[in-house]
Amino acid sequence: MATELWLHPASLLYLAAALIWLLPKAGGRVLAVVAPLGALAALWLLPGGLSLSFAGLDWEFWRADRLARLFGTVFLLAGALGLLYAWPENNRRIFSAGLAYAGSAVGATLAGDLATLFLYWELTALASLPLLIYRHPDYGLSLNALLRYFALQILSGLLLLYGIVERELAGLGLGFDAIGLDSPGGLWILLGFGIKAAFPLLHNWVQDAYPRASPAGTVLLSTFTTKLAIYVLIRGFAGTDILVPIGVVMTLFPIFYAVLENDLRRVLAYSLNNQLGFMVVGVGIGTPLALDGAAAHAFCHILYKSLLFMSMGAVLFRTGTTKATELGGLYRSMPWTARFCIVGSASISALPLLSGFVSKSMIMAAAVYEGQAWVWVALLIASAGVLDHSGIKVPFFAFFAHDSGRRVDEAPRSMLLAMAITAAGCILIGLAPGLLYALLPLGSDYHPYTADHVVTQMQLLLFAGLAFVWLFRSGRYPDEVRAANLDFDVTYRRWIPQSVLAVEGGLAQAGGRLGAQAGRLAQSLLAGWRRVGSDTGALGGTPAVGWMTAVFLLLAALVGGWLV
C-alpha cells in the first residue's frame, strides 16, 4: 500500500517541491523539469483507483480514468515546460511553488471523492499564492491584490465545502460523479467551480492577479486553476443547460475588454476567459462530442496560452513592461520570441494546421448537431474576436506596429527552448490531431480536415484579418491608451467599500445632529464592522478585503452550523 501511495504523482511532486530548498540551485532547476516528467510516468503507471473507509466516510483517494489521465497529462507537460521557462528567473520559490501547484492540480484531477477534491482544491490555492509574490516593474508588489486573489480562491473552496456537506447530509455520500444543478448542494458546488472557471461576474480575479506575477509565474498560473475548473465541470455538470448561456457570455464579454486593454498580459488574461467560455459551452451541450471537445480544447488551450504568456513574459523579462503603448518593433531584437508568439496566436485563432482548429471545431460541430443555431453564431462571432485580441493585437503591438526604439537582447536560451517545444506541440496537434483524439475520454470520432471546414474557416479568418487592415489603415482602429477599464471588480474594489464609508459618514452626521438612538446604534454597528474589516482592522488590509472576510466568516459559520 505504502509503495503505491508513493507512486501517486502528487506525492512525488510535493517531495520534489520540498527538495528544491535542500538542493543547490543548479540541481533544483533540473529537478523542477524532471519531476513533472517523472510524475507523468507515475500517472500512467498508477493503478485504477484506491478506495477506503476512514473517519466514517468513504474516500476514493484516486481514480485514474481516461478523463483524469488526459488532464493530468497536459498539466504535467505544461508544468515541466513552465518550469523550464522559469530557469532564467532562478528563483527557488517559483520552482517549489510550481511543483506543489502542479502536484495539487493533478491530485485534484485524480480525486475520486469530493472531500479529497476539496483538499487538493484548497492546496492549489495555497500553492499558487507564492507565484504572485513578485515586484512587477509596472505594478510593484501589491499585498491587496494578493489578498483579493486568495480571498476568492478560498471563497470558492468554502462554497464547494458547503455543497459537499449538504450532499453528505442528504445521504448522497462523497462520490464525485455527475452532480447536476438540481441535486442537493449542486448550486453551491457549481458556484464554487464557477469562481475558478471565471464565470461572468466571478471572473475578475484572473485579470487582476495573473498579469502581476513574474514571467514564469503567470505561465504556471494560466495552466492549472482555470482548467482544473473545466475538468470538474465536465465531471460534475455535463449537460447542465445553464452552462450554455454562461459559456456564451464568457466567449463574448471579455473580448471588448481585451480590445481596449493596454497591458498585453492582461489582454491574454481576458483572452483566457474567452477561451474558457468555449469549453463551458461544450460542457453545457453535454453530448459526447461536446464533452470530448471541451477536454480537447482545454488540452490545446493550455499549450497555446502558455506559449502566448511565455512570449509576453519574455518581453517583460527583457524590456520591463508589456504595455502596448511602450512597445512595438521588437521583432528586430527578439525575432524568435516573435515567431513563437505568432505560432501561439495562429493556434488560438484556430488557423488550420494548428492546434486550436482541431479542438474548437469539435465544440462548434456539437452545437450544430444539437441545432443550437444562436450558440453557434455567437461562437463564430467570438472566434472573430479571438483573432483580434490574441491573433493580431498581441503580436502586432509588441513586435511590429510603431517601432518603440527599444533594442534589447533576445530571450534567454531556456525560455526560447521552452517556447520552441510548446510551439512544436501546437503544430504537432494541428498536423496529427489523431494523437490527441486517441486520449479523449469518450473516444469521439471527429475529422476536422474536411474541404468545406478548412475553406469556411479560412474565409472567416481572412475576412476578419481584412477588417483589421481596413480599420487600422483608415485610422478607425482604437489607439492603445494607458488606462484602467472599469470591469465588474469595481464593485468590490471601489463601490462597496466607498459606500460603506459614505453610509458611515452619513450616520455619524445624523447621530450627531438628532441624537437619535437608532442612528447611534447603526453607527456603533458600522464601527464594529470597520474594526473587523477596514484598513486598520484586525482582519483587513483594505475595506475590500474586510467585507470579503465578513462574507467568508458568514459562510464558514453556515458550514459549521451544518456540521454540528
Added chain:
Amino acid sequence: MSSEAPKTAGQEDAAQERGVRLAIRILLALGLLSVLAEFVIHRHTEFGFSALPGFYALVGFAAYCAIVLGAKALRPLLKRPEDYYGD
C-alpha cells in the same frame, strides 16, 4: 553608387509601405480565393441561413468590425486613469 549609401528614414518607410501593400494584396487574393473555393467544393450547410455563399466571409468581416468598433464606443464609458485603483 546611390544604392550603397545608407538608406534614409524616408526610404526605409517607403520600402516598408511597399511590403505592407504587397501583403495586403496577398491577403485580399487569398480571401477571394477562399470565397471562390466554396463553389468548387461540396459544402455542408449547418443551418438554413449559413447556406448563403460567402457567409463566413461576411460574418468574419462584420463581426470583427462590430467588436472593435463596439469596444471603441464603450471606451469613454469604461476608461479611468491608469492608477484608478491605486494598487
